[in-house]
Amino acid sequence: MNIRIGNGYDIHRLVPDRPLILGGVKIPHHLGLLGHSDADALTHAIMDAMLGALSLGDIGHYFPPSDPKWSGANSLLLLQQVDELIQAKGWQVGNIDSVIIAEQPKMKPYLGTMQEKLANTLKIDNDQVGIKATTNEKLGPVGRQEGIAVYTVVLLVKS
Ligand SMILES: Nc1ccn([C@@H]2O[C@H](COP(=O)(O)O)[C@@H](O)[C@H]2O)c(=O)n1
Numbered sequence: 311m312n313i314r315i316g317n318g319y320d321i322h323r324l325v326p327d328r329p330l331i332l333g334g335v336k337i338p339h340h341l342g343l344l345g346h347s348d349a350d351a352l353t354h355a356i357m358d359a360m361l362g363a364l365s366l367g368d369i370g371h372y373f374p375p376s377d378p379k380w381s382g383a384n385s386l387l388l389l390q391q392v393d394e395l396i397q398a399k400g401w402q403v404g405n406i407d408s409v410i411i412a413e414q415p416k417m418k419p420y421l422g423t424m425q426e427k428l429a430n431t432l433k434i435d436n437d438q439v440g441i442k443a444t445t446n447e448k449l450g451p452v453g454r455q456e457g458i459a460v461y462t463v464v465l466l467v468k469s
């Protein structure tokens with residue numbers, strides 16, 4: 311088989327005094343995402359989808375939240391490591407499709423820069439990285455702006 315598909319999901323709580331980082335982009339907002347690392351839920355969902363596509367477990371296995379080494383970690387650097395892992399097994403990213411679910415702030419002005427940063431990290435073209443945003447129509451914890459969630463699908467192709 312020359313293609314494999316994986317899906318990823320992540321959610322992080324929105325709290326004061328933390329940066330809001332998604333796809334390696336720092337987004338101005340009065341709340342940020344809580345986590346052991348930089349809490350970049352978009353990059354985390356992409357890594358989980360890449361690992362899932364090859365049945366390689368999840369990011370917690372490679373970067374345990376209990377390990378001080380990953381405190382404040384830049385998730386793009388973790389993504390680079392996951393990419394190296396799949397490449398060593400003979401695979402590369404074909405395309406990514408992600409949706410960020412956030413009531414606020416508006417993501418649209420930052421989606422292009424997220425796309426560029428993720429594509430640069432993975433050494434693929436920008437048009438191989440799709441990122442969309444939607445609100446949760448004020449429903450549930452995401453709708454109450456208690457957190458931001460991300461769903462991702464990744465297609466891997468044999469290199
Ligand atoms: N955090 C968000 C949420 C949405 N958008 C953009 O607004 C459009 C409409 O969103 P609805 O949830 O009301 O359907 C959406 O298609 C995005 O273009 C955004 O930028 N940031």
Ligand SMILES: C[C@@]1(CO)OP(=O)(O)OP(=O)(O)OC[C@H]1O
Pocket residue numbers: 320344345346347348349350354369370371373374375376380388
């Ligand atoms: C990358 C890690 C490292 O602690 O980041 P966290 O900020 O803990 O985020 P989470 O998505 O809960 O789990 C993944 C972890 O492996």
